[in-house]
Amino acid sequence: EAGVAQSPRYKIIEKRQSVAFWCNPISGHATLYWYQQILGQGPKLLIQFQNNGVVDDSQLPKDRFSAERLKGVDSTLKIQPAKLEDSAVYLCASSLSPQDSYEQYFGPGTRLTVT
Amino acid sequence: AQRVTQPEKLLSVFKGAPVELKCNYSYSGSPELFWYVQYSRQRLQLLLRHISRESIKGFTADLNKGETSFHLKKPFAQEEDSAMYYCALSAYGGYQKVTFGTGTKLQVIP
Numbered sequence: 001e002a003g004v005a006q007s008p009r010y011k012i013i014e015k016r017q018s019v020a021f022w023c024n025p026i027s028g029h030a031t032l033y034w035y036q037q038i039l040g041q042g043p044k045l046l047i048q049f050q051n052n053g054v055v056d057d058s059q060l061p062k063d064r065f066s067a068e069r070l071k072g073v074d075s076t077l078k079i080q081p082a083k084l085e086d087s088a089v090y091l092c093a094s095s096l097s098p099q100d101s102y103e104q105y106f107g108p109g110t111r112l113t114v115t
Numbered sequence: 116a117q118r119v120t121q122p123e124k125l126l127s128v129f130k131g132a133p134v135e136l137k138c139n140y141s142y143s144g145s146p147e148l149f150w151y152v153q154y155s156r157q158r159l160q161l162l163l164r165h166i167s168r169e170s171i172k173g174f175t176a177d178l179n180k181g182e183t184s185f186h187l188k189k190p191f192a193q194e195e196d197s198a199m200y201y202c203a204l205s206a207y208g209g210y211q212k213v214t215f216g217t218g219t220k221l222q223v224i225p
Contacts, residue, residue, distance in 0.1 A: 003158070033213075040124070042201050042215035043159070055210050091159070101211040102149050102203075106159040 002026065004107035006092050012113045018080035021110045025073070025094030031055075033104060034067055034077050035091040043091055049075065050098055082114045117142040119204050119216035127222045128192050136187040136219050138176075138202030146206040148178055148185040151215070153199040162187075162200070172196070192223045 005024040013019050025032050030051050035043035046065065047057040051072040060067070064083070069075040079086055089111050093104040118141040128134055140146065149164035163171045165178040165185060176187045185202060202216040 040217070042119075042121075042217045044215075045213065048210075048212075050210075056212065093159075098211045101213050102147055102164050102205050103161050104213070108158055 004092055004094055004105050006090075006107035006110055008110055009108060010111050010113075012115065013082055015084055015114050016081040018078065019082055019112065020079075021077045021090050021092075021112075023075045023077070023092030023107060025075075025092070026105055029094035029096055029105070030072070031095045031098050031101065032069055032075050033091075033093040033095075034075070035093065037089045037091055037109070039088070046077070048098075055098065079112075082112075084114050087112060087114045117146065117204050117206050117212065117214045119202050119214050121200075121202055121216040121219050123219045124217070125220045125222065127224060129224045130194055131191050134187075134189040134192045134196065134221065134223075136200050136202075136221065138185045138187065138216060140183050140185065140202075140204050142183075142204060142206050144206060146204045148176070149203050149205070150174070150176060150185075150187050151201040151203055153201070155198070159201070192221075194223050194225055197221055197223045 007022050032049040034046045037043045046060045047067045048055040049069045052069050067077045089109040091109045092107040095104045120139045150162040152162040153159045174189045199218050201218045205213045
């Protein structure tokens with residue numbers, strides 16, 4: 001089966017600019033996750049979707065980050081405006097259901113550099 | 116709150132030597148623990164989970180509730196084991212929430 005797709009793979013922007021990342025999960029996977037992984041740290045959950053509804057966005061900096069999964073399939077994560085500390089790899093993952101959260105399938109990630 | 120601690124950022128061992136990657140967790144209930152691995156230029160992927168109690172690629176991990184630990188072990192390291200290893204915890208608090216540790220880089224020296 002096709003894996004989780006993410007684009008772009010790399011992005012360099014200046015602070016205060018905006019950026020958007022796209023994720024297409026594995027077909028049939030109801031649960032979608034966005035993680036932020038800063039260099040030297042583990043993945044930190046930003047937001048979790050169940051179909052097109054938000055399950056957890058407690059660690060999403062809502063003043064600058066937003067995410068949507070309108071049709072319950074692919075998803076977009078946006079940062080506006082970006083700060084230097086947003087430089088990280090943004091990982092998208094999906095699982096069949098919330099009960100299968102232990103088995104998440106990860107995409108290749110998008111490496112964001114904010115200058 | 117759930118928390119996962121991996122005390123070692125880097126672990127270097129010689130090929131054929133035993134490996135133990137440490138993981139400690141804090142959670143008041145009954146969590147599920149697992150290990151994820153990321154090989155160079157590959158995606159993060161599930162290695163094993165404590166419930167399955169199986170050996171994957173020669174690795175095993177036992178959940179010790181008394182010590183709140185879930186150390187990953189392998190008796191004889193291979194060069195292909197070199198990778199980043201993340202310990203993770205899943206717990207139910209209205210929904211299944213997963214928390215990852217900071218990761219340990221395993222370097223197997225030929």
